[in-house]
Amino acid sequence: MRKSIYAFSAAATFFTMASGALAQTANSDRLLIVDSTGNPIFDKSISEPGVGTAGELNAVFTLPGVTPGDPVILATSGGAHVVFLTEPAGEGLVAGETPIFVRDAAGNSVQVSDAIVSTFGTTLPPQVQLISDGSLELQRLAISQPNFQKPAFLLVEDGTLQDLTVQLDGAHGPNGGVKIFAQSDLPEPASVSMIGLAATGLLARRRRA
Numbered sequence: 001m002r003k004s005i006y007a008f009s010a011a012a013t014f015f016t017m018a019s020g021a022l023a024q025t026a027n028s029d030r031l032l033i034v035d036s037t038g039n040p041i042f043d044k045s046i047s048e049p050g051v052g053t054a055g056e057l058n059a060v061f062t063l064p065g066v067t068p069g070d071p072v073i074l075a076t077s078g079g080a081h082v083v084f085l086t087e088p089a090g091e092g093l094v095a096g097e098t099p100i101f102v103r104d105a106a107g108n109s110v111q112v113s114d115a116i117v118s119t120f121g122t123t124l125p126p127q128v129q130l131i132s133d134g135s136l137e138l139q140r141l142a143i144s145q146p147n148f149q150k151p152a153f154l155l156v157e158d159g160t161l162q163d164l165t166v167q168l169d170g171a172h173g174p175n176g177g178v179k180i181f182a183q184s185d186l187p188e189p190a191s192v193s194m195i196g197l198a199a200t201g202l203l204a205r206r207r208r209a
Helices: 002-025 071-076 136-143 190-208
Strands: 028-035 040-047 059-062 081-086 100-103 109-118 127-131 153-156 178-183
Touching (some): 071 109, 071 136
Antiparallel strands (some): 100 109
8 A cells, every 4th residue: 555655656756847847948949050060159048938028039149249130131131041940730829829820832821930040151240040939020020931032941840959051051151161950849748747647547546456
């Protein structure tokens, strides 16, 4: 009897700790830029919920003395490269967020999660901006897609650090080129919560038996 109680408590503790640990990183967007030798030169994450009424902050990499530009102007007037990270098929809507859509090459409407804008390889001051789904600028950028000087690249997010070096022209980054990675929306804590609940339920059933 006592052993079953301890097992049940351990399962409940695991469920709480696992859910809490993953909740801290859930829906966290990240921009990572490394130099030609693999050393990080920029690494910033953006965690939900957003910051106040202004929405989430963007993760912006620039060289010293370079003022970040408006991402819409960079894409529509400066020829910046744009990657839209899109939601996986079947992804549910997040409560409190208005879905944002862009068009793929076939003209289909696709839901966007985040965007990355790079001016590498253009005549603009060098910068890379991660526009998170909680940023007010993501909607503006999506609406402006038809006016981009260069077609946007669409990539389905998978929760990992995805290599966008080619799409964002990292080869023309500072000091002989860089590699650019973006990570969008880590898995929701619901998945690990379900695992914890299942384990707790099985132990409770075993206890009754």
